[in-house]
Amino acid sequence: TQLLEQSPQFLSIQEGENLTVYCNSSSVFSSLQWYRQEPGEGPVLLVTVVTGGEVKKLKRLTFQFGDARKDSSLHITAAQPGDTGLYLCAGAGTYKYIFGTGTRLKVLA
Amino acid sequence: EPEVTQTPSHQVTQMGQEVILRCVPISNHLYFYWYRQILGQKVEFLVSFYNNEISEKSEIFDDQFSVERPDGSNFTLKIRSTKLEDSAMYFCASNDPGQGYEQYFGPGTRLTVT
Secondary structure (H helix, E strand, O other): OOOOEEEOOEEEEEOOOOEEEEEEOOOOOOOEEEEEEOOOOOOEEEEEEOOOOOEEEEOOEEEEEOOOOOEEEEEEOOOOHHHOEEEEEEEEOOOOEEEOOOEEEEEEO | OOOOEEEOOEEEEOOOOOEEEEEEOOOOOOEEEEEEEOOOOOEEEEEEEEOOEEEEEOOOOOOOEEEEOOOOOOEEEEEOOOOHHHOEEEEEEEEOHHHOOOOEEOOOEEEEEO
16 A cells, blocks of 8 residues: 655744655655645645656745655745645555645744 | 636535535546545545546445546546545546646535535
């Protein structure tokens, strides 16, 4: 069974701080997606990483795919209250996507 | 920008009743998915569908569940006899692996079984 564990589960930080969210698995994925989800809404795709060691940047967000394609990280620089939300990683399996356990981020003004 | 749509946004039903949740995937996508998310829990894969048949299903997707693509645009999830524990957000998603790994989600249907 493919599982994705995210850490931390909850994170509350002050505006301007940096943070890193981790997504780990014992399985290899062909690609990994990061989503952000607001309460009562569907996940919104942030980025897809495909190649081992790949780094992608989306403004203040930096995503990295592990060399072995089993793990990924999301780093946010100078967090803002607008970054508050549930961050989900999802690994592409055969005909399905396996979602991580989620990291709930709260950025305080 | 094309998007996945879902109806209804909220469905309330009594235990034992049948419900049909509807989705319109992005028009040129070929793979369709249903996921569910119980309040406060992770997003769980239910089923994937390609070329008018189920590609993969999870252990959650038992005989009470079925999916159908009744026409060229809609993709439905039917729950035959709802249980209290079926209460959740149900998300539809679609993608075209030939265009990349990105999977796009609809806004979800909140199903409340009373």
